[in-house]
Amino acid sequence: MVAHEEADVVVIGSGMGGLAAARAIAQFGGKRVLVLEQHYTLGGMTHEFSRAGRFQFGTGLHYISANAGPFLEFMTDGRVQLSPLPDDYDVLHFPDFDFAVPATKERFRSRLAEQFPDESENVDAFLRTTRRAMTGLAARNVFASFPAGVRKSGFPIVRRLFPSAYRTLREQVIRSVRDPRLQAVLAARWGLYGIPPASSAFGYHAAVPLTFFMEGTAHPVGGPKELGRIVLEILRTYGVEMRPRQRVNDVVVERGRVAGVDVEDTATGRRYHVRTDTVVSAAGVRNTYALIGKSQELADLPEEPSAVMLFLGMSRSPAEFGLRGENHWLMPDLDDHEGFHRPPGEGTLYVSFASLNNPAARYHTVEALELVDPRVVDQWRGIPEEDRPDSYHKLKNELTERLIARLEDRWPGFRSAIAFAELATPLSFETYQNSVMGSFYGLAATPQRLRSARAGCRTPVKGLFVAGQDAWGSGVVGALAGGLMAANAVLKPRQLGTMWRAIRAGAPPRDRNTGWQGYLRVAGIEALTPTVRRIRFEPLDGGAMPFSFAAGQYLKVELPVAVEPIERSYSICSGPGETDFVEIAVKHEPDGLGSGYLNDELESGHALRVSGPHGEFTWDPGAVAAETLLLMIAGGVGITPLMSVLVAAADAGHTGRIVLLASYRADDEVVFRPEIEALRSRLPGLEVSIVVTGRQGRIGVDMLRPYAGPATRVHLCGPAPMMQDLIGHLTELRVPREAIHTEAFVSGRSKETRREKAHAIAVAATAAGVTEFTIGLANGDPAFPCHPGQSVLDAANAAGVDLPQSCGEGACGTCRVRVLSGAYETDTRGMFSADELAAGWRLACQTLPTEDLVIAPS
Structure with missing residues (x-):
């Protein structure tokens, strides 16, 4: 039996046209929108792929207008960051002269x-x-x-x-x-x-x-995928549901009107029907008319070209050949009247250098594109990729060599810098783009298209509309405009007025006091000790930082160390009063993937994706009573967030008593010694004790005793064993537990360990036939389910149970709960004393049940 679902609007295809239509219809029409994408990745031609474990390639977006315009600003809420190409952004090479545009x-x-x-x-x-x-x-x-x-x-x-x-x-x-x-x-x-x-x-x-x-032209910072990421994230906030690997086999039409779509989930083989009276197809006019059995109505439209695209990974920067990031067009003659009907490899060749225009690119890449007649691969069309004969691979190899030879002729020595090469043919675009005959730009941009009633967002079927390139014009932004034209056809007049006013108004100004995510440029790197580096970030285009932060908060930074970036958290060490930059300090941990990259490979000028600020390990000098003693205890690089607190105190003219106890294993590991000395003159109440454990031992009860009391506020950050001991000592000295504020380091290894534990628990539960555990609440509130491998905090959030929380990764200690019964795996991160651990205190974000639990929230 075929399952049935319902949606107000179904969008076929998740390219920029389909996503633009989906957003506008959901946002301004209040509709439930379902997006069905045949590919395994959402985002259409903003998709990127990786090769050789390091090279990232875009599939269709090479450059866009530097003034992205209201359409792109609307789709990204003004969040897309663009890196401009050189002023002479297109260089035309004719047989006997060049012209730079x-x-x-x-x-x-x-x-x-x-x-x-x-x-x-x-x-x-x-x-x-x-x-x-x-x-x-x-x-x-x-x-x-x-x-x-x-x-x-x-x-x-x-x-x-x-x-x-x-x-x-x-x-x-x-x-x-x-x-x-x-x-x-x-x-x-x-x-x-x-x-x-x-x-x-x-x-x-x-x-x-x-x-x-x-x-002027520009390239998205972070690559085309960053544009797709922003758009997809925004669509989810409007309740748009998006499903990859969904092939629409038919648009069902009853009495000249859309009645639904028949769909196959290619990942599972499941077939289902979605009832709807409105379908927006971003799959192209030809695919759309095929779904309703009317392909013959497009016979008057000329056929479209396809393309071959050569993807090159470079061992050296293209800048070594005098290139600055501009695009180059290699023309075979003046009038180019044969166009894409020339033999492959002999036509106009477009060459782009995305890595020179993307400050977030770690490795250099080049893409060379030539439009070709799709019939050049007719003899292999319909043969699965894995079954194509040697003759097809011979064509690819010969064409790859022909294109590389043209690049070598233009830039002698270029061939020797190529570390990886792969060629896409019209069959590649048929497979991944699902375009008819590998069409690269949709319907041919001819006078016939302009005169055709079939080329646009309207179709002969009521309730069926077309979005994307075929509804406006070529490229990602052209497809976006086509999506808005589809929305223009679907929405009611009063809704259209609201939509166009919102688009014209642009994105509202950002509030610097809200969270932010995007790219920052590395403006400086300084060695503080043999193993610790201070890294300064600035906005890409200068000016003020896009966010403010409180002393003691941290940033999450994406690091391009693998095919998929890894995310790490680093405390801010600069003061919150500085608006032009923000700084972190990173210790090179043995075998640390992220810290190794930041200490050994990161260079000034590179851009990293950052989100923040995060955390509640904060201190506000204006909210502290004059008689309160601020006791700050740091272990090693745990002093990083405390430096931000000290700078904030000095900037605020704080005169109260501050005691800093900083512990290091050796003299050459002391971080921020000059900065601390400089702060003494600005903070009259500052007392500093540097403890080198190799000579003096650890900070113990006797060292804490003079500063501990009911009016003491403690900020503690360092290795887990140290924190556990000190929490116990401070509690023994009658410092109120709520006055002890902690922050732990969250290494990449600890995150990976948690994922491994979660996977092992899920596998064991499946083998035992267990589909969920139950977490009971000691206060009598209803219990809630927890899937095997899920943390207590994640399960509570999924069930709508309110638990205290902040970082979600074990750094802050906010999500304290007492586990009263049941078995589990956990990591306490040094957030509790030995007595608290014995009493059952755990971090909800790090606790993975292996059977039913009963907990008592803090």
Whole structure:
């Protein structure tokens, strides 16, 4: 029996067009939206893949406008960070001359006038025509989102008012300028939308290379996947459900209206039907019409090109060959009239250098793309990848060599810097993009497309709409615009007004007092001891830090040490009054993956993804009674968060008594000695004792006794055994337990150990036939379930049970609970004294039940 589900709106495909439609419909229409993606990864052409354990490659997004515009700002809530390409961002290489395309139309016009002085007036007229053609394309696409009656009357008006949009590119440049070399420059870069000058509609050329990219170009910091990550994260906040590995086999139509979709989960083989009266397809017009059995209605539209793309991993930086991150176009001749019908490897070759434009890239990569006729792989089409014969692999090898030879000819020595090479063919794009014949840009950008009633977001079936590139134009941002056109067709008029006002208004200003995540640039690295480095982060574009923090908080930092980055937490050691930068101090732990990278490999200028601030191990000088003694106890690099507290106290003019007891194993391990000495003059109440345990032993009861009492506030940070002992000593000396504030180090190894324990518990429970444990509450509240391998805290959160919590990873000690009965695995992180452990106190975030438990929250 086929299972049945319901959704208000189903979106087919999770490319930027589908996601834009999903967000707009959910946000402004209040609909329950279900996104079904055939690929194993959400995000469409923002997807990245890795090779050789280190090289990261994008699949379709190479550069976008530096002024990303309101559409992209809307989709990312203004969170996307862009790294600009060089001002001369596209370099055109013709057989006998080169031309560098500069940012801004004014500079472009000036350079054309300088190199073609006899054509100056013609260039000005051409650029005016470009603006009109761009307007005509936009008008046509907006009309395409309206009902049939409006489209029927509006399309002819647009054609009459903006005839240049419907001319071919070649016709327009011949009309506009006389010099064949100038014609070549103006017609170049048709590869940005896929159709050569003899066949492409000038409206698309006016929109993409001559308008959208003309204000400068940029690359997403963190790569295309960062753009996808932000968008997907935002969609989840609007309740959009997204499922990968879901193949839509049919759009069910009853009496000319959508009634649902039939779906197969390719991961499990499960088939199900989703009832809905609205479907938005971001799978392309050809795939969409195939789903409703109307492919023959598209016979008048020209076929689209596909592409071959060469992915190169480099052993040396491309900068060694004089490259700065600009794109290069290698043209076989001036007019390129054969376009993508040339033999593969001999056409226009586009070469991009993503790693030079992404400050977060650890390894260097190059991507070279050539548009080709999809028929070049016809003889192998339909054969599974693993079964393709040697002849297919021979073609790939020969084509790889041909493309590398062209790069070597342009930049001698380039071949020797290549460490990895892989070629994608039209069959690759068929497989992963699910495009018809490996189409790279969707419907061909021709005059026929502009005149076709089938090219747009409306279809003959009521309730069925098209999003993505085929609803607007090429590229990720073009697909995004197509998604908004689909939403324009689905939403009610009053909802549309709200949507367009929100898009025009842009993202609201950020509140620096809220949490933040994004990329910061490494501005400085300083060795404090043989094993500890201080690392300074600044905003990518200068200016003030995007967030504020309290003394004692920490950051989470993603580190690119493996195919997937790892996340580590590091305390902030700079003061909260500093707004231009933030600093952390990191000790190189033996075999530490993250700390090893930060101490041995990180370089200034690199960008790392950071989130924060986090933690409640904080101190506010304005909220402390004058008679309170602040006792700070540090073990080794545990002094890091306490340095932020000391700086905050000094900046606030604090005159109360502060005692710092800092313990180190050896003299050369003492961290921040000069900074502490400098703070003595600014903090009249500061007392400092440096303890070197190799000579003096550990901090014990006798050293604590003069400072311990009911009016003492303690901040304790260090290795777990030290913290456990000191909590016991302080409690013995009658320091109130609630006055003892702790923070523990959370190493990558401890996180991995917890995951391993969780997996082992889940496997053992499955073998025993146990599907869940029960966690009872001593206060009489209802018990709640816990899946094997789940922590007490995660289970409580899933059940809506309110437990105290903060970091969720065992650093802060906030989620204290008493385990009264039952067996479990745990890690106390030194957050409790021996007596507290004996009484059953544990961290809920680190406690993994192995049978039913009874707990008492703190």
